[in-house]
Amino acid sequence: MTANSKTAKSTIGDVSRAAGVSEKTVSRVLNGERYVSADLRHKVEEAVARLDYRPSFAARALAGKRSYQIALIFDNPSPYFAQNIQAGVMARCAQQGYRMIAQPCEAASPTVVDEIAALIDQAQLDGAILTAPISEHDGVRALLRARGIPYAMISPAQLDPEVASASIDQADGARAMTAHLISLGHRNIGFVGGSERFATSAKRLAGYQAALAAAGIGADPSLIREGDYDFASGSRAAEELLSLAVPPSAIFASSDDMAAGVLAMAHKMGVAVPDALSVAGFDDTDLAAVVWPPLTTIRQPVRELAYAAADLLLSGKTEQVQMDFELISRASVGRG
């Protein structure tokens, strides 16, 4: 290996000359096509390794049908969630020789569709992965369909039998958590719901209500508060709930930022956690898990959802994969 090999950028022509074969044969080996003799294949592989050759994305995209690029289109959710999804998708792409283009955007902006159209044209996208609430954006989905770009959705509000997706059962998660609280002896369970901007909110509320009904516990509307998926709204809701004549003995917040807010407010109001109050969260983000140990959470396997979505997209499958959530009880894990 000469000193140059670290600096020189070799081409497919260099490789073909070094291996004594045609450029097309090198291309065949690179793309794993059939009809290459073991002998030539070996020679090519050796030359590729020796020259430290790597194909140009630009040339491949221009000449071929595929660009080996897919986009991850997301609307500014929690940074923890976004980073996890991004890392997961990127890892799977890299494994298969693809590159991921991160495309943050605002679902509510009037220009989203144009922005994504520009991306498709300029980057010659092979596919896309959508997270909520972009996965609910009709304009974006129509564009993708019109352009013939395959896509997969992560935790979409509605399963679409024609579109690949990876998700957990939101309602069942909330049901399981509520049932868990009931099994601990709680009868008076507060619920902090999420904003209507996300379709998951209604599902989580439904799960909570289903568990209560299944246990024969009457629904008490004063125990249900609407939040905004953020810390402040969780605090606010907790203040109201804990000020009730008969305060709840447990509060289930349907996001972890809100659960953290509930905990902070409980501390502030001198309510002992977990002795006088159990706090539970629905964890989209891993945030509460990091910051606030004394918490029971329903965890979405975020990384795994990303893997699944990427795998579906790259393999061209159009399945709706349902994954399991985890119920993590800190009390038993004993991390605090």
Place this chain on the structure above:
Amino acid sequence: MTANSKTAKSTIGDVSRAAGVSEKTVSRVLNGERYVSADLRHKVEEAVARLDYRPSFAARALAGKRSYQIALIFDNPSPYFAQNIQAGVMARCAQQGYRMIAQPCEAASPTVVDEIAALIDQAQLDGAILTAPISEHDGVRALLRARGIPYAMISPAQLDPEVASASIDQADGARAMTAHLISLGHRNIGFVGGSERFATSAKRLAGYQAALAAAGIGADPSLIREGDYDFASGSRAAEELLSLAVPPSAIFASSDDMAAGVLAMAHKMGVAVPDALSVAGFDDTDLAAVVWPPLTTIRQPVRELAYAAADLLLSGKTEQVQMDFELISRASVGRG
């Protein structure tokens, strides 16, 4: 605008025909070159708009000297930090017709240099932006230099007069915070330092010590603990500090995750915040600010650092920009 215009991908040839000029002239207009008559320029612009034409990145990269792509290379810092930096850099790139390629990596991995070399070759990078601790990685920086790829650093440990960078004065931030605590009457101030993996840790400690010295307060080694920049190590350090015969009346944690840990431990040990204990943090991530209101922090203007680094890189300047930090006192802001 026909129905087709939303679906058709037009080329520079289509535009040249529509405008009645040569392809080269269209190219000149697109790239803002001189020597194009106002008349033709106008015709071309009109045709571009009418056809909704957007140049192909792949073709530009292949034919031209520039790929209009830069990489953001970062090693898994806090998700909040990463998302902010990414959003900032991406925004500036988009403004100037560039694309940002996010490249997470591990500074300690033996393959980082190869991974980045692959990226340079395959994507034909025009430049890169490095965050700590990649900005301290000699192998990576040597590679970039050898390949002739310009780069900018965000908050590097050492300013390099040859390399563009955007940063705040870490030592001065820690000094300012410590001086602030002293001005509130504190004399007994605990310090939780960061890991030696980041060169900033030593600087923050130095700032803390400088402020104490300036106020004529003797250094007490038992008040200084080493942490790991995470929640757990902050809790641990706080537990030790608050168990001292004479516990500190204020604790300054040099990261916000650690500050959150300090706060949680104070609550757990029944130490009233902020009455019996002031807690201060150095905020790289916005995390504690979101989750833990009763906190005084030194905030890095993360978004602005990203803007500055991107602007420097894209304009080809080799300056070392120093930005101001903010001292945010929650008590006065009154957010809790």
Place this chain on the structure above:
DNA sequence: TTGTAAGCGTTATCAA
């Protein structure tokens, strides 16, 4: 199983 030729959409070069 292998190779030849053409062309992808743009910019660089050089001539007009």
Place this chain on the structure above:
DNA sequence: TTGATAACGCTTACAA
């Protein structure tokens, strides 16, 4: 100030 023509590095189509 404009425009022909030849690259750029690869894959497609087709031939051998």
